[in-house]
Amino acid sequence: MFTIRFFRRIFVCAGLATIAFTGPVIILAPAFAKTHEVSMTAVETDVTIDGSGEKYAAWTFNGQMPGPVVRVTEGDTVKFTLSNPATNKYPHAMDFHAAEIDFLKNYRAINAGETIEYTFVAKKPGIFFYHCGAPPMIQHIARGMFGAIIVDPKNAKAWPKADREYVLVQSEHFKNPDDVQAMFDRKFDGVMFNGGIFKYHPFVTGGGKLDAKPNERVRIYFVNAGPNEFSAFHPIGEIWDNVYESGNPANKLTGVQTYVVGPGSAATFDVVVESAGAYPLVTHSLTAALRGAIAVLVASPDAKPAPLMPMVPWKVAVPQTEITPVPAH
């Protein structure tokens, strides 16, 4: 009798102890993983693509090129909705590289006037590409239907804390948005960061810059949207402190001068600039850099906070003073 009572007490105590210690974990664990409802609309619209205010007949997510940055944490659920308004002319779709789901069911193109929804769990941390996959996909990407999703690592200490973060999406620009053959032939007219030719090049009319303070760890989430060209991403005057392939802290390289990011891929780059000055971030494929893919990081003690993707959309400032016209000859 004594033995049974004794063991029953032990059993009850052990049970209570288990609930006391593991119960909160079991109950709280799901609370760490969030569900994000992400809705995007396919918008066929003109966007500004250079500092002179040149417009381009783009196809976009939410009217901007690149589309909005989606940011979640490893393990979170994304409930995604894509709307293709009846006012559009073309079918559109969405392919998230951060998702591991059936392509046939979820990435199919929808016609104007339709909506598609799907859900995925962002299981792996990193920086991932997203894009429209409607045919011809080469044109849908070239015309602007692309963007970035950041999946932050669940363990924030998996890598050094960044003082400042930017997202840069490289893509090729084809002047004639209807010339699909030029896209297949790789005859691009310019290369853009965040949807603009020399958008962050202060030495070019209408160009801006990326700001940082000396000794800040600047983290660049870099996506190459393509559709075709490889990027050889290099910081002029600096060396990448760390490069993380696909933005996963487990894929760490140290002391890298140039790192190749293929079309449809991405990487995270950390740089710490020690002194004030200008540090151009370029693709060292110079036919691309000298046709638009230059972003100048300006380090200055009075650098102000900046959004993840500055100047998206690009609103080109009109000069305050009119210039005197040259007399016609």
Next chain:
Amino acid sequence: MRRLGFVVCAVLVCVFPWRGEASALERAALSLTGPDCQRSQSAIIESLEHLEGVAKVEGNVIPDHLLVDHDGRRRTGDELADFLNGLPHLHGRCGAAFMKSCISAGVGINAVYPGSRR
């Protein structure tokens, strides 16, 4: 009716050259070196802003540089620097040079983007 057509044409001819000016706008980056550059910066900017063909001058974007939006058909970047170096009160105290570097846009860019700098 013919007179109305003439008036419309005349208005178009007069108005559209002004719109075309935007494509001639270039940005020149001038580096400033010397003991008096910081103190004289506002005077330097004012001198440049009074030049014909200069639309805007910014002195607080890149350290020790001026960014000058100007009519590239009227003056080159080197000529803007020469103008500043010719100002008597700056002589020997602050020198200007037109910034040329590896990140200057390529030769092909002007054909594609007339607003971009050579």
